[in-house]
Amino acid sequence: MEFFKIQRDIPFMRHALVFNAISFITFAAAVFFLFSRGLHLSVEFTGGTLMEVSYSQSADLDKIRSTVAGLGINDVQVQNFGNAQDVLIRMPVQKGSSSGQQSEKVMVALQAADATATLRRTEFVGPQVGDELAVDGLKALGFVVLGIMIYLAVRFEWKFAVAAIIANLHDVIIILGFFAFFQWEFSLPVLAAVLAVLGYSVNESVVIFDRIRENFRRYRKMNTTEIIDNAITSTISRTIITHGSTQLMVLSMLLFGGATLHYFALALTIGILFGIYSSVFVAAAIAMWLGIRREDLVKAPVKKDNDPNDPNAGATV
Numbered sequence: 001m002e003f004f005k006i007q008r009d010i011p012f013m014r015h016a017l018v019f020n021a022i023s024f025i026t027f028a029a030a031v032f033f034l035f036s037r038g039l040h041l042s043v044e045f046t047g048g049t050l051m052e053v054s055y056s057q058s059a060d061l062d063k064i065r066s067t068v069a070g071l072g073i074n075d076v077q078v079q080n081f082g083n084a085q086d087v088l089i090r091m092p093v094q095k096g097s098s099s100g101q102q103s104e105k106v107m108v109a110l111q112a113a114d115a116t117a118t119l120r121r122t123e124f125v126g127p128q129v130g131d132e133l134a135v136d137g138l139k140a141l142g143f144v145v146l147g148i149m150i151y152l153a154v155r156f157e158w159k160f161a162v163a164a165i166i167a168n169l170h171d172v173i174i175i176l177g178f179f180a181f182f183q184w185e186f187s188l189p190v191l192a193a194v195l196a197v198l199g200y201s202v203n204e205s206v207v208i209f210d211r212i213r214e215n216f217r218r219y220r221k222m223n224t225t226e227i228i229d230n231a232i233t234s235t236i237s238r239t240i241i242t243h244g245s246t247q248l249m250v251l252s253m254l255l256f257g258g259a260t261l262h263y264f265a266l267a268l269t270i271g272i273l274f275g276i277y278s279s280v281f282v283a284a285a286i287a288m289w290l291g292i293r294r295e296d297l298v299k300a301p302v303k304k305d306n307d308p309n310d311p312n313a314g315a316t317v
Contacts, residue, residue, distance in 0.1 A: 006236060009229045016285035023282055027170055030177020037180045042187035043077065043090045045134050047126050049099045051089040051106065056116035058084040065259065067113050068106055075185055079260045086120070099124040137191045144195055145169070148202050156209050159290040164205040167283035171201050171274045175267055189264040197271030200246075204239065204279040209287070211235055216294045224292060228284050239276060247272055 043050075053059075064087060065078045073091050081088035094102055103122040110117040145165060152161035172194055179186050211231035219227065250272065254265035 006233050009226070009233045010236075012229050012232050012280060013225045013285060013288060016281060016288070019277075019281040020285055023170065023278070026177075027173055030174045030180070033177050033180040034173070037183065039176065039180055039186040040075070040183045041134075042075065042185050043092050043125065044188050045131075045186070046092055047124070048090060048092040049102050049122065050125055051091070051103050051122045052081060052120040053087045053089060053107075053110060054118045054120050055085050055087070055114060059087045061087065061258065063113065064089070064110065067109050071105060071109055073102070073106070077187070077260070090125075133188065137188075140191075140195060141172075141198075144198050148198065152202070152206070152209075155206075156213065157292070159292050160205075160209050160287055163283045163286035163290060164202055164209070166286055167205060167278040168198050168201045170278050170282055171197055171271055174274050175270050178270055179263075179267070184263055184266070187263065189261070190267045193264050193267035193271065197268065197275060200271065201275035201278060204243075204275055205283045207235055207238065208232060208279055208284055212284075212287075212292075224288060224294075228288055232280050232284060243272055243276055 053064075059080065061078050061080070065076060068076045068078070068089065068091070073094065075092050077088075077090040079088050080086065089106070091102060091106070097105075099122070103119070107117070107119050145168075148168065149161050149165050152164050175194055175197065176186075178184070179190070208231055211234060212227055215222065215227045215231050219230070222230065247269065250265050250268045253261045254269060257265055
């Protein structure tokens, strides 16, 4: 299915050096902000107080969030838990205040705003749990990266594997750089979005790499640059349909999903946009600079010495 068909190939690789220079500057800035500012980790990673509060009617999450924020407690996560009447509140650790004192102060404020508010349970999530979650998240990211490299090396060629993994890590670092620069809250849903972007981005790279391999078999007179330009141009329509449809869904979560899904959808939006960019200008360009050739993807058939169809078979020189 195609919305349109471009008759003339767009010379993407002619501008590959310029776009990769811009990409490198963006990547370096993201790394700088990650080290200078760091990520603003949520309560899942840093530890904090967790409260479950029940109401007699549907809970107003925005009102609860503003009530807790009015106490000077920032970065509060408020979401429904099970049904519309039960609410789960996550709060970061506050200096000079124990978990019990913090939950008691919050309950006083919530009951002042709505007398039907009832505390069902409260617990402290220690930093040890947060450390374990952080380590497990890094392990998950490492396994995803390793799996992608093995898959691409087996399916295509090691040069494509190296190009794709550099491009995908480029997307991940830039997402993290945005969160570090703006100090947006980095939570487990955001980590899930980062892992999803890895898979989504590599899918786009695979589509382009697959078309490059087909073009090497189909167009014998084209050089490598022309092959790559043709592959990217011929997949533009598919890219617009796929990424456009996905972004519409993500945009609906970003606009109407509330605070719970806001940063998750924001991470996906950044990842989708940079995923398209990296697949075209980073992954394909790196593969070209690594010296990808027709012989790397199209193996010449091996002729047998006694092949009756070979006119030179059995000839003595």
